[in-house]
Amino acid sequence: MIPFLKVALTNLFSKPSTVKYPYVPVEAKPRYRGRIAYDGDKCVNCGMCVKVCSPGAINRIYKDTEDGQDITYEFDHTSCTFCGMCQDFCDEGAITLTTDYHMVATDPEDLIVRGVCHKVNPKGNISCNTDLCVYCTLCAKKCPSGAITVDRAAKTWTVNIGKCTKCGACIKTCPKKAVYFAEPKPQVVVCGDDCVYCTLCAKKCPEEAITVDRAAKTWSFDASKCVQCGKCVAACPKKTLSFADGE
Amino acid sequence: MNYSHFPAIAVMGLFLGAFLVEIFGSKSKIVRNIIVFVFTTCAAALMLYLVKPVMLDGEIISYWMGNWEPVDGYAIGIGYEIDQLSMFFAILVVLTIWLSAVYSFRYMERDRHLGHYYTLFLMLSGAVLGLVCTGDVFNLFVMVEIMTFAAVALTAFRNKKGSNLEAAFKYLIVGSVGSGFTLTGITLLYMQCHTLNMAQLSSMLSGNLTPVTVLALALMFTGFGVKSFIVPFHAPAADAYMSAPTSVSMVFSGMVNKAGVYGMIRLVYIIFRAMDIEAIQILLVLLGVITMFIGVTMALAQHDLKRLLAFHSISQIGYVITAIGLCTALGVTGGLFHALNHTLFKGLLFLCAGAVLYAAGTTDLDRLGGLSKKMPKTCICFLIGAFSISGLPPFNGFASKWMIYQATYEKAVTTGNLFYAFATVTAVVVSVMTLASFIKVTQAVFFGQCPAQLQQTREVPFSMRLPMWIMALLCVASGVLYGDLYRFILAPASNAALNVTGYIDAMLGSGTAASAGIADIEVAKVSFSYWNPTAWLILFAIILIAVCWVVVFGEKTRGAVLQSESSQDVDGKYATFFSGEKSMHSHVGGSDLFWGFKKNFSGYFRVMQGIHSGNVNDYALMAVAAAAIFIVFMFVVLL
Amino acid sequence: MILNYITSVILIVLGLYTVCTKRNLIKIVLGLGITDYGINLLIVSIGYNNGGTAPIYSSDLFNLNASAAAFVDPVPQALTLTSIVIGACVDAMALALVIMLNRRYKTTDANEIRRLKG
Amino acid sequence: MINVLATIKIIVKTLIFPGAFFAMAAGLLLAGIDRKVLARMQKRIGPPVMQPTYDFFKLMGKETIVPHAANRRVYMAAPVVGFVSLAVMMLFIPIGGWCAFTGDADLIVILYLLTIPAVALIVGGSASGSPFAGIGISREMVTMMSYELPLIIVFLAVAKKVGGDQLFFGFRAITNWQIANGPMIAQLAMIPAALAMLLIIPAEVGTQPFDVAEAETEICEGPLIEYSGAPLGLFKLNTAVKMLVMTSLFTALFLGGITSGIHTGITLWGIAIVDHILRALIHVAISAVITVVSMTTIHAATARLKIEHLFKFYWTAVTGLALISLILVWIGF
């Protein structure tokens, strides 16, 4: 008991070691994983963070806008475990865990960090400059949705437009910078030879870009009016219409 | 109104009642109850009528059986002598009898052979009243015998249980051994003085103590020790209290051991006047202290309520014996006052135990619990009894224990003998242990949680509660008004005990005491300047009102006081906190309290288990050994 | 006279010995009886006075003082009567209790009858 | 006609000065100082000195839940009885040499008044019907048994020292004696008794090393487990006032003569108000010092004792100290 008595008495006359928190601001250590800061512009909506977040604290809300989508990322701090995986896996560096630890809230709303990532749909689709490409299959591995298939032996590179979310992950990883967003040539509708001139495509086209003369068996297309809505292609019973690259 | 006949009438009345109950009572309950009530009330009335002349006017009533007046200074017949001391005990006796009778009407209704019960009961009360009033030594012995018989028979009254018979047998054997010693003592006295009258004996014996009288003193000292259940002889008493029906065990603890104490006082103060010798005082105080300590420590280890109360009776008698052994004015007053208080609060506690037995069917502490919600009135009475026995201020135990502490320490300081200071310290520690064991009982029986089978226990009928309330009131009253209680009852009684001339002159005509050279000791007036509780109670009341006013005034601003009356949502907000569990029945029973204390005293308790072995021979051996020790002690000291 | 006192002391001590050591209940009760008779003997022998006659006044009632000295002291005899009665009652009750105990405990050995202890 | 001034004086004495109000305020202050100094001993800032007062008023504002298994009347009455007896005790203990009510045998009255708050806590705890409380009250009772023995020996030693061959249990006699020949603690024979008394104070109040009865960790606050709201507030107040009572008892018994020397002579309505106030302040200051010395240092330096170690410690070590001084006094030192 005596040693503790000595310690107690010496403490009595020495300065208390309490950090007077609210009056003396206390900064967290530099690598402290605190509140998440999300930078919408850097984000490319690749979805890696969502995939890698174990408690599923991140969710995305899509809202279509005219030139693409507004994806709001919601980081729910009440269910986040602050492991920092999303920060590590976000190549763009859009997510950073700041050293702000003051995450105290009465209503849960203000514990949710929101950020909007405006995703402009690139006009064209992914295509590969075959002479630069060395078929190293890196882009295929990188693609989150598995849209690219590369056959090293046959030296072929194909992309499945449906799956591609235009995230640009392949562009970034291609060592040779072979992959690029092809400049979107204005899409032109082309009519195949077994057209029966049933004028269905003309009726479907909202912009009357197609004129069909049943009698003279002629099919004409006005590219300037066409909005590439694809309704004519879908309506043609003979499936002779298809998009093609204009000039 | 020639009231000198009244004591004889009262005693004979009770015996007559006993026989009448035997004849008429066995058939109908009403007749029996009426006879008992009438005879006990008229005995009470007769004796209480005497209080005024004897106590206040200081007159000593002497009455010669068959009008055999003493012939030229020699007492021939049996004389009844009521001086203040015997009047004091007579009040005690009469009070206990009346209350026990009223209590037993409803309490004993479930037993059979009630005719015999009331016969024995009236015999017991008649014997003790006779014992207190008599002035003749042999008559004293005969009354003690009748008392022992009635007590033994009553202990064995509920003979279905084998243990009751066993207790009765042990009580009879040890009692008879004790009575044998007393009878031998009396014969030796008669051999020496050729008289049986106490007053004459004391006038002849004062001063000239021959070996025969010393042997007689030692033997009678053992005899009355056996009757007042001090330490070496206390084991059968604990069994007897436990097995007797509660209304009888209340009489035991209120009257029977007081009769033993009365005999002891008569013997040592009046007949032999041996108290001036320092050694006898130390012997008595030592016996008292040991009885106190053993009584309480054994009580702490008990599992049965009545056995616990029995051991407490033994320990409180230890207090009385210690106080009387001091032979100072304050000491004797304290002792007598504690005897009165003991009768009150111990009677109350036994009645409550009886009520619990009547309502819940068992007095085993491990199977009882949570009765305060089922029997609120009994619980309050028990609390009053418990607080007064452990000596908390407003109640009567405090006043008498206070006197005893002051007396013992005053004796220590004046005589410079550290032993009495040791007695004060033990007295205080024993009083705390008494409080401990009563906390154990209240927690085990009244508070805590109610076991399933006791859910539908109901309050006891009114006629059982009436004596309880009377006793509770008396407890509080004697605690508060002990100033004038001292003036009217205690002072005359202790004076009568201390100086004997009045006693002798009344019996054998004035002047005999002077001739025998017994000077009248001027008893020092007890210095009563210490704090009288009435003023103290006013303070208590003022602050109580103030605090309640603050609490009540805060009512509006405070949260409401809520208790769910409905019992079905017990599991919600009002359930006991079981760290979240569903509140199941887990009652902290009596036996698992005071773990720390028992662990430290485990060696002591093992020895105690050995001593209370329950074997008749051991008890008889203890009695005889104690007799031998006392004889040797007396010879060494007095000759 | 001394012989009476010695025998009564022996009887008392013998009685106490049996009460304290014998395990059979009936023997204990007998021991009690023996102590009682020892005491009775003591009480009776106290009243003896050499050459005294029975304390009854015969025809010559008047010369009182002549025969007074020769009387044996009547008081101890009265005491003995009471003591004998008490002794008898004690024995009767004790034996009754022994019978009941035997019926309950099926034994008369003091060591077995030890339910109330501690 | 009752002397009106006298009754007013009594009411003022009972309720205001040494009675309820002063006891409450000084007690809470002492409790605050105790917690503050304890914190400082653990190198932390610690709560404001008024913290027990805030605790008390907050508890008065809380809702009082009476559990179903509790006996309502006893449950509510226990804390009030405890506080009342503590307030009455304050009337007996001389504050700066002057005590409100004194008789001849105050020590025995104090001895018994000390048991009432403990009994109130015990009966209250057992009335709440919780098994935790059951265990708590058994420990509280054993604690009481353990410190009662040395306490009575200390009282007897003081009485013998003051009394010589008569018997003086009253505080007036003790104070006069100490004014005459110096505070009791200066006497050689009485130093062990003073030490024993210092060790008794923490057990009586129930602070850390001896608070096994209200151990938060094992039996969640022991007897107080089911209490909430105003009754709990009163019980916490009782502990605080008990601190004041025990420390002022120590000053009365062992440092008697110190404060009574102050006479400023300024009287108001015949009562030397200023003297009283000054003496009261010094008295509370001394009590604070003793609280720190006896309770806080031991609290900071030791861990909680098990119940049988506590009992053995009190019945061997502390009683031995007290006995030494009793025997020394008896021999005539």
Place this chain on the structure above:
Amino acid sequence: MFKKIIAASTAKSPWIYHINTGSCNGCDIELVAVLTPRYDAERFGFKLAGTPRHADIVVVSGPITSQSKDRLIRTLEQVPEPKVVVSIGSCPKSGNVFKGSYSVEAPLDKYCKVDVSIAGCTPKPEAIIEGLYKAAQILKEKREAMNK
């Protein structure tokens, strides 16, 4: 006046009762760390209470496993009125990484209204102090609401 004193002191002496519904003990030791000399929550009057009956602020940690669910509900009921429930860490609010497991019945809101939630998987002691301080203010408001 009496009401004002009570309301003021309710904020100044909030007593904490900690319920651990299956937490990984990260938040538990952090909550107790708040009482150590370095952070010393006792400056504001915080004190750990042994039973819910003495509690003002109930701090719940852990993802409310099914075993501890009904015990939690029962204990929360036993806390006397002006009471505040604080969830510490992310487990109580959402079940954190244990979300979706068979034995976790996570969001505490199902059982009671959570007044203050302190986020952070083991929030920093300063954050806990701030949270408790806010809880004490809410307690005061509830106390004043009770007065009306």
